[in-house]
Amino acid sequence: MKRTFLIAIAATALLNFGCMEKKNESNNAIFKKGDLLSSDIITGKSWHNLLVEHDTTFTTVVGNEQFEAGSRNVWHSHPGGQILIITDGVGYHQIKGQPVQVVRKGDVVKCPPDVVHWHGASKDSDVSQIYILPNSEKGIVKWFDKVTDEEYNNIK
Secondary structure: OHHHHHHHHHHHHHHHHHHHHHHHHOOOOOOOOOEEOOOOOEEOOEEEEEEEOOOOOOOEEEEEEEEOOOOEEOOEEOOOOEEEEEEEEEEEEEEOOOOOEEEEOOOEEEEOOOOOEEEEEOOOOOEEEEEEEEOHHHOOOEEOOOOOHHHHHOOO
């Protein structure tokens, strides 16, 4: 009886430890998820976490974005340019008039000032990225039209 009781306690402890371990594994993100972005600038679902706000000392804005598979932002430009650092998943980046670029964890994308582009997740994978907006004294972002389903679905 005593042995059965000890085995039951050990089994319960192992199960609880296993559940705690899985909970921690699912929380490996470096940054919090942030706020759900408006459907005015996103097709699908994407979250935004502002890490460094615009100021006159550093003149650089930094944030983290997470896109669900199939989601993307609208065509837009940044007066001071943009740098993307892909931290997880597979996504797309496209400069207007150029082919779509597939981006993966570890890739760095530089988009020059005032160049119209969009970015987001691939059809089959979420993507997370850190964005850097240098020269923010020139402005942050100019939003344009949505990337159409036809434009997005024609990516090969």
